[in-house]
Amino acid sequence: MKKITILFTTLCLIFMLAACKQLNQPSHTQSETIDNEVISSQFSFSKGDAEVVNAVSENSFTKPIKCTYNGKEITITPPKFTGIPVQSVYSYKKNYQFIDGYVIFDIATDDGLTYFKVDKNGKTIAINNDYKKITEGRDSDKYMGEILEAAKSISSGRLIGSNVVIEQFGEPGSYVQYLYSVDGERLSEGYDSISYFFNGLALTVKDKKVGLIDENGNEILTPSISFDTIIYPPKNKGYSLNFMFEDAFVIPIDGEFAVINIQR
Secondary structure, X not given: OHHHHHHXXXXXXXXXXXXXXXXXXXXXXXXXXXXXXXXXXXXXXXXXXXXXXXXXXXXXXXXXXXXXXXXXXXXXXXXXXXXXXXXXXXXXXXXXXXXXXXXXXXXXXXOEEEEEEEEOOOOEEEEEOOHHHHOOOOOOHHHHHHHHHHHOOOOOOEEOOOOEEXXXXXXXXXXXXXXXXXXXXXOOOOEOEEOOOEOOEEEEEOOOEEEEEEOOOOEEEEEEEEOOEEEEOOOOEOOOOOOXXXXXXXXXXXXXXXXEEEEO
């Protein structure tokens, strides 16, 4: 009887320890939406690899921006904040892009490297320490594969749309990029950077402000959406927007990652 009692007590202790461990390691399925305030209270963010050297006010963009593209009105929505601090980026990242409706942030927490899966509403829908698990089923190579295949057909520049390329001039740290046709005609003014095109539109950056152009080089939105100046040591490279694979993009505002949508 005594042995049975000891065995029962031991099993109870094992069960309790397992339950406590589960509670201390938050697990969220992809169908859940985790409130941003919960994110802030549930996770202790650590200092990562990024440094905000000049933050813009979160109140700098509060109303939708209306633009015209192909004769139709499109809307650029105000930022949806994620609750994820920029300075907790775990390692150097030039940009984050949406694929299959979500973006993955690699963030430093007291538990180590943690991946946050965020939707276009800026809401975290999954958290995991395993990158393969949180990106299961995601085809992140499908876009780049198409781009690289198309790039084989041109002799100069960087193909970023169906018939347009980027030509870059200047010195490191002060490059200027222009949109050109594949036939060599300059189509746009100069920008600090021009992203790959998605459905006829590309992101432009000038003086830490984001805009939009079409494949004819027409400015759909003059660069006017401000974002934080970010430095990633030791290379001292800043946050950039090289890709837009869906009608949504991420920029840092007031030290926090925010999602901006393009509604067509």
